[in-house]
Amino acid sequence: MELFDLALIWAFIIGFGIIMYVLMDGFDLGVGILFPFAPSEEDRDTMMNSVAPVWDGNETWLVLGGAGLLAAFPMVYSIFLPALYIGVFLLLAGLIFRGVAFEFRFKARTSRYLWNWSFAGGSTIAAFAQGAVVGAYIQGFNTVNGAYVGGALDWLTPFTVLTGLGMLAGYALLGSTWLIMKTEGRLQEWAYRVSAPLLIAVLVVFGIISVWTPFVDDMVRERWFSNLSVIWILPALTLLCAFQIWRSVRNRFEGMPFVATMGLFITTYLGLVVSKWPYVVPPNYTLWDAASAYESQLFLLLGLLFVIPIVLAYTAWTYWVFRGKVRAGEGYH
Amino acid sequence: MELDPLILSRIQFAFVVSFHAIFPVFTIGLASYIAVLEGLAFKTRNPVWTKLSTFWTKVFAVVFGMGVVSGIVMSFQFGTNWSAFSQASANFLGPILSYEVITAFFLEAAFLGVLLFGRDKVPAGVHLFAAIMVATGTFISSFWILAANSWMQTPAGVEFREGVFHVVSWSEAIFNPSFPYRFMHMALASFLTGGFVVAGVSAWYLLRGREVEANRKALSMCLWLLLFIAPAQAVVGDFHGLNTLEHQPTKVAAMEGNWETSRNVPLLLFAIPDQENQTNHFEIGIPSLASLILTHEWDGEVPGLNEVAVEEQPPVAIVFWSFRIMVGIGVLMILFALAGLFLRAGGRLYKTRWYLQGMRFMSIAPFFAVLTGWFVTEVGRAPWLVYGMMTQAESVTPSLTGGMALFTLIGYIVVYALVFSAGVYYLMRVLYVGLEDADDEEHASDRPARPLSAAHVPFEIESGSHGVHQAKPANEGGH
Numbered sequence: 135m136e137l138f139d140l141a142l143i144w145a146f147i148i149g150f151g152i153i154m155y156v157l158m159d160g161f162d163l164g165v166g167i168l169f170p171f172a173p174s175e176e177d178r179d180t181m182m183n184s185v186a187p188v189w190d191g192n193e194t195w196l197v198l199g200g201a202g203l204l205a206a207f208p209m210v211y212s213i214f215l216p217a218l219y220i221g222v223f224l225l226l227a228g229l230i231f232r233g234v235a236f237e238f239r240f241k242a243r244t245s246r247y248l249w250n251w252s253f254a255g256g257s258t259i260a261a262f263a264q265g266a267v268v269g270a271y272i273q274g275f276n277t278v279n280g281a282y283v284g285g286a287l288d289w290l291t292p293f294t295v296l297t298g299l300g301m302l303a304g305y306a307l308l309g310s311t312w313l314i315m316k317t318e319g320r321l322q323e324w325a326y327r328v329s330a331p332l333l334i335a336v337l338v339v340f341g342i343i344s345v346w347t348p349f350v351d352d353m354v355r356e357r358w359f360s361n362l363s364v365i366w367i368l369p370a371l372t373l374l375c376a377f378q379i380w381r382s383v384r385n386r387f388e389g390m391p392f393v394a395t396m397g398l399f400i401t402t403y404l405g406l407v408v409s410k411w412p413y414v415v416p417p418n419y420t421l422w423d424a425a426s427a428y429e430s431q432l433f434l435l436l437g438l439l440f441v442i443p444i445v446l447a448y449t450a451w452t453y454w455v456f457r458g459k460v461r462a463g464e465g466y467h
Numbered sequence: 468m469e470l471d472p473l474i475l476s477r478i479q480f481a482f483v484v485s486f487h488a489i490f491p492v493f494t495i496g497l498a499s500y501i502a503v504l505e506g507l508a509f510k511t512r513n514p515v516w517t518k519l520s521t522f523w524t525k526v527f528a529v530v531f532g533m534g535v536v537s538g539i540v541m542s543f544q545f546g547t548n549w550s551a552f553s554q555a556s557a558n559f560l561g562p563i564l565s566y567e568v569i570t571a572f573f574l575e576a577a578f579l580g581v582l583l584f585g586r587d588k589v590p591a592g593v594h595l596f597a598a599i600m601v602a603t604g605t606f607i608s609s610f611w612i613l614a615a616n617s618w619m620q621t622p623a624g625v626e627f628r629e630g631v632f633h634v635v636s637w638s639e640a641i642f643n644p645s646f647p648y649r650f651m652h653m654a655l656a657s658f659l660t661g662g663f664v665v666a667g668v669s670a671w672y673l674l675r676g677r678e679v680e681a682n683r684k685a686l687s688m689c690l691w692l693l694l695f696i697a698p699a700q701a702v703v704g705d706f707h708g709l710n711t712l713e714h715q716p717t718k719v720a721a722m723e724g725n726w727e728t729s730r731n732v733p734l735l736l737f738a739i740p741d742q743e744n745q746t747n748h749f750e751i752g753i754p755s756l757a758s759l760i761l762t763h764e765w766d767g768e769v770p771g772l773n774e775v776a777v778e779e780q781p782p783v784a785i786v787f788w789s790f791r792i793m794v795g796i797g798v799l800m801i802l803f804a805l806a807g808l809f810l811r812a813g814g815r816l817y818k819t820r821w822y823l824q825g826m827r828f829m830s831i832a833p834f835f836a837v838l839t840g841w842f843v844t845e846v847g848r849a850p851w852l853v854y855g856m857m858t859q860a861e862s863v864t865p866s867l868t869g870g871m872a873l874f875t876l877i878g879y880i881v882v883y884a885l886v887f888s889a890g891v892y893y894l895m896r897v898l899y900v901g902l903e904d905a906d907d908e909e910h911a912s913d914r915p916a917r918p919l920s921a922a923h924v925p926f927e928i929e930s931g932s933h934g935v936h937q938a939k940p941a942n943e944g945g946h
Contacts, residue, residue, distance in 0.1 A: 201561070230886055
């Protein structure tokens, strides 16, 4: 009766959802991280206008991800959230503050500085928390019988602080290359200038993480070093993307830096996936251990197969409508 | 005293869900009201209906936006604080809650945008259709949420194997025994909330002599609605109570403050329940009335709290008093609806200041009725989370400590206090500016998934203005 390996299909759907979320929320979180450092208040208006029409879809991926995890991989849901308890709170608080700031900054005048801080602070905390979640996943969880038994702050280690900082730098780079693509004049010039140091920061942190991980994780070491396999093509592609970012920023290309940064994220993400496959709750549980009942996965899949193409079409349409440059003073808003 | 993660998690969930619930309960009712206004505008071409609809759509957008923000937290609460429950019930609750998200997404992507921003861009018929679909969508959304909640109250269609619920019949699990009653009760509660808020705000405008023609129409139509649904809610509530008596007799015993199973049980108007001594103090009641209401016989037998062990009883005082507040507000609602009818018959409806003032204050009453109603049903099933199958103590996250739970409880209170003060303050600004706000310019970044972008009322009060003529924020210059 079980015609398909639904757990595998679901792993693909959720994995796809995660990278979609990272890429699409990444650049607007990045714009938030860079917000306080912008040259002027007018530039901040332009920055916010550049993401205002498109950031909304990301909330959908996040909530759908939360509910989808509960439906398809309840073990992941019920181990990650307790293990990352404090971090999840910080993530949600950060997202709420920046989401509200988006709305009220446009309507505010004298209180605008409050919403500036709310936007920047919320974005920074949310980005750091997401990076720490990735680090905690690499680290693995202390579990017994499918339940988390570790402490409240087990997730907060030097390693996860590093992955948190890596995510901050990475999102900031996505944000700066997005601004290169979407703005012009002084703001664009500023974005070009900050992209180079951000790229270096990303490479340094990603480099340390890549060297560190095989030392703390036997399985990862085994997978990468036991024999020279095709998966080494992924870090090679990552470096190629990094080179492409550097070259295109230096040559003042407008679209390529952002595209190459997305490439850098995708190849790094795939590198992480092949390192850990098929463990979704390292070090003990695979995606098949964590899956919900077949009939439950099927019941929701039917609805989701219908809705995902619509989500994608709607998202694509939004980006199409708001394509082109945002100019100071004549923003979308 | 040691911090108990179970109690703190219960308080946290109650706080977060209560805060969340007040927004959707209003938007569900308001969406239907807007659909009716759009229908009237379409049919009669009277600009008054369009004016009312435009204004209330703006209010809808702000409240819907706050509901979305507070809802994000909800989808993670189950995992952070109730992970054992999540793990056990995911086979049913996971897909059901996900379908709610999918419904909400559809609503936003397809129809909310047309309703909020499409008035001048699409044909009037399409705009009306969008309004109807948004109203329908809010009901489909609540359908999933109430199916999930009702299943936890009266579980059906599942098998409990190896610590996990497995669905054997989706239709039995979704349409479980308490679902139809809860859904009807909640739907009427939404209409009552929408009706009393619109009536109260309209009364306030009438007291200030603002947009008299439109606001009289709004008040009048709301009062006709309330005249029928306020009493109807009492009837549905009675049926819901009888259903609860059948499936959760202990909850009814707590609602009635009835400690021992007996006949000729009085309806208590006042009492101070004493859980420790399993009795009430200072009872004031109407003899045999509870028996009559619950069994439809004067000497009918009503089950008492003594049917279950003391540790399986819910906190009686909370349930007992929440129930009385809910019913008291319900009675007040019926009286206000009837008073409206008499004043209307005498032609004094729009000039009776005490009545308009009273309606103004009644606009917040339904929120208290809804919250206390939920307290009755949620606290009343304690100590069970999935009734008769899984207790709250078994459901809480095993690794959770009291300190962690306290940290996030305080955290959420602070975050919500800041964010929703701003939200409610802004809502008040929108109400203050009122129907006269002429700013209906389009803004290219207005998005249905950012419902708040449908309102362009500035955040601060302009010095020297009184809310009728508003200067536009500086950054809204070019379009």
